[in-house]
Amino acid sequence: MSDATAIPDLTARAEALDAADELAKLKDRFTLPEGVVYLDGNSLGALPAGVAETTADVVSRQWGELLIRSWDESDWWTAPERIGDKLAPLIGAAPGQVVVGDSTSVNLFKALVGAARLASPGRTQLLVDAATFPTDGYIAASAARMTGLEVVPVDPSGAAQAIGGDTAVVLLNHVDYKSGRLHDLPALTAAARAAGAVTVWDLCHSAGALPVGLDAHGVDLAVGCTYKYLNGGPGAPAYLYIADRHQAAFDSPLPGWNGHADPFAMTPEFAPADGARRGRVGTPDILSMLALEAALEVWEGVGIEAVRAKSLALTDFFLACVAQYVPRGRVESVTPAEHAHRGSQVSLRTENAREVMRELIARGVIGDFRAPDVLRFGFTPLYVGFADAERAARTLGHIFG
Ligand SMILES: Cc1ncc(COP(=O)(O)O)c(C=O)c1O
Known part of the structure; x- marks a missing residue:
């Protein structure tokens, strides 16, 4: 690809922004291939440099x-809680409230049925983000059938008005x-909280990209994946957050032996473990879990506030470059322009x-791409720079040019 059509003002700005970037x-x-601009960390994060070596050690020495003996000597048994505590600061949770394991879908099932069981008796509704990622909707429908609730789809922007005395549980995407x-x-x-409903948040597209503040904001339960902005790898285990105040009453619909207070007692009756560990199955x-660890x-020495500041600067700059490189009318941003309403991606219709996406990838x-007409560009501030944003917009411009 030639630089002939680069706009000097934009390339100079990218250079200056990269030079001033403390996270650069x-x-x-990370291990990233040469010559590739990777803007899909909102789907699968890039490979952190230390993962290959750790994984080799886990396979060859710890297992081989x-x-x-590794269940004790390599601390395999406690990995779900240990790694939960390592991840917790990134979502604003104090230790002891996050357990890692299973997929987001499975954790969502535990959280939703658990939330319905925590809810005040007599409430009838499970409010669900109407635009939700499909798995959340499917699982919510099943959880509602099991717990006798009625699913009520809501637009999250207006959800505050929809929450009332009948609301048992609210499931929203951050x-x-x-x-x-x-x-x-x-x-x-x-x-x-004011209406007495139990909240379940899906953090898949926010954890690792922006501050979440679960404890500070009084969230009840939350789930998320670790393969996007947390770079845990394909199919990396997800997590479940159970706020301290709910742990004693949290009644998992999947009470497997790992969530038992004394798993090796092998008792016929289930007795839940204390703390978030009761969320284990x-x-x-x-192997996946230790790769995630x-x-x-x-994240060593990295503050999530700085990550958020860079994410907004990157998405602002990308939008500015798109406005200059792409002929007017060919794309429309469906991502809010206001920072208060923008995550760490830009979606262009x-x-x-x-x-178009196939051609971009070829270049x-x-x-x-998300059907029917959306190009998604995820900006992971840990490894994406301003020159990447400029090149992506310029390449898009070439395709339309
Ligand atoms: C918001 C959201 N929830 C859930 C999932 C998927 O869950 P799972 O980890 O079970 O595949 C995704 C996957 O992209 C997602 O974006």
Whole structure:
């Protein structure tokens, strides 16, 4: 690709912004292929540099040599809580409230049925983000059938008005997967609490990209994946947050032996463990889990506020470059312009979006496509720079040019 059509003002601004960026050096903590602009960390995060070595050790030494002794000697057994505590600061949770394991879908099931069981008796409704990622809607419908609730779809922007005396549980996404819209977690949680409803937040598209503040805002339960902005790897285990104040009463619909107070007592009756550990189900997926633990090391010394500031600067700059490089009328941003409503991605609506994204990828700019007409560009501040944003917009301009 030639630089002939680069706009000097934009390339100079990118250079200056990259030079002033205190997070720029964090890119060295990742293994990224040369020549690729990677804007799909909102789907699958890049590979942190230390993961390959740790994974090799887990396989060859911990499994291969220590064999079953590793459940104790390599601390495999306690990994779900240990890694939960490592991840907790990134979502504003004090230790002891996050347990890692299973998929987001499975944790959502535990959280929703658990929330319905925590809710005040007599309440009938489960409010669900109408634009939610499909798995949340499917699981919510099943959880509602099991617990006798009625699913009521709500637009999260107006959810505060919809929450009332009949609301048992509210399930919302912090950031919408398609548009990149950031919903007002503090205000919506406060509205739910004021109405006596139990909140469940899906943090898949916010954890690792912006401050979440679960404890500070009084969230009840939350779930999220670790393979996006937390870079845990394909199919990395998800997590479940159970606020301290609910742990004693949290009644998991999947009371597996790992969540038992004394798993090796092998008793016929289930007695839940104290703390978030009661959210565990079966034997943890150790290989993925320890890869995630190694991936979390990239956060050493990194503040989520600085990540948020860079994310907004990157998405602002990308939108400015798109406005200059892409002929007017060819794309329309469906991501809110206001910072208060923007996550860490930019979604552009365009005709032939699938083909446009295929062409972008062929030219070394990797984003993704969501049917029917959305190009998604995820900005992971730990490894994406301003020159990347400029090149992505310029490449898009070439395709339309
Ligand atoms: C908001 C949201 N929830 C849930 C999921 C998927 O959950 P799982 O980890 O079970 O595949 C995704 C996946 O992209 C998502 O974006």
